[in-house]
Amino acid sequence: MYFFVPGGVDMATVHQQNFGFPVDGREVADERIRKGLDELVAADAWSRVSSALEEGVAALTSAVPGLEVPDLRILLVLGDPTNAHFMDEVHGVSGFGGISGYITITVWPHPIVLDRLEAIVVHELHHNVRYSPGGIVWDPATVTVGEHVVSEGLADMFAAELYGHRGYTHFVSDQTRADDAVLAKVASGFGVTGMSDFASWVLGDASAVLFGAQPVGLPTGAGYAAGARLVRAYLDATGTTAASSTRTPSADILEVALPRLGLASDATH
Incomplete structure (x- = not known):
């Protein structure tokens, strides 16, 4: 490996x-x-x-x-x-x-x-x-938080397409999934590049501390919750599936999803 x-x-x-x-x-x-x-x-x-x-x-x-x-x-x-x-x-x-x-x-x-x-x-x-x-090419130095978040959303939605509610990552609370402030906070970090800060934006503060990153004020699994909402919005708008969107660029998904969720369509990604 x-x-x-x-x-x-x-x-x-x-x-x-x-x-x-x-x-x-x-x-x-x-x-x-x-x-x-x-x-x-x-x-x-x-x-x-x-x-x-x-x-x-x-x-x-x-x-x-x-x-x-x-x-x-x-x-x-x-x-x-x-x-x-x-x-x-x-x-x-x-x-x-x-x-x-x-x-x-x-x-x-x-x-x-x-x-x-x-x-x-x-x-x-x-x-x-x-x-x-x-x-999609994952360059550890240049990959963005936006790409990572979208990838987690796609993976969860794909699992849900096969297994229903069991598809959703279970360490993400229902409150986190529904919290608009969490979604907006995660979106504000979409332009952050490099993998060193991903724990903070995707996994949440507890994991950030564990891995030596700077917490940004997010609950555990925040990036998964945001990703699932963004991907769901994209799939609803386009009539596609997470399976067929496996290699869709994150920029394309965010361009469609962000306005539907009331977020600025020019958010960096």
Whole structure:
């Protein structure tokens, strides 16, 4: 997955940063990890992940004839039950699908995570196809908050097209989803470039503090909430789907969506 990084990466550090299970032999943690692993096995998690990928790929290729989907490798990791942020703030899920051909998903088997497992998988699949060759180019130095927010909205809406309400990222509260002030605040940051500030604008203040970024006054999952509203407005206006819009530029989506939500159409993106 990290073949492009000169000299590679320290996989133990990557594992920890992605909230992976502790590997330092803590007895209490070990007991919880065994129990968590048993719960994933009992839930048939790996087979469900595989089936969800197949269903998601079929939906994307049906919506976009000729769409090329990369060879996919997926890593399902049991999370760290001793990490309060992972367990309580983001409710046992962390995913990354932004590198073409590779998806990593870290979970703790909270009931809602097990219920949403397929939706979590196809959310990351949508990201992966969006940023694969022939799609949107993600340059870490120049990519904007607007692109990231739109991508989260598209991925959630795609998951919702397949799985209904289970498609929506579960660590985002209903209050955050409906808050116009949150939407406006996130929109004010659309022109911010570079990935270093994305935690602040997309994940919210709690994650920003954790990752060493400057909080900007947003609740957890604010960017997901804003993204879903923007993408919903775009889809309603154009009569399209999140599947068929997998590689639609964020500028095109924002140009349509922002005025429909009462926001300035000239917001930077």
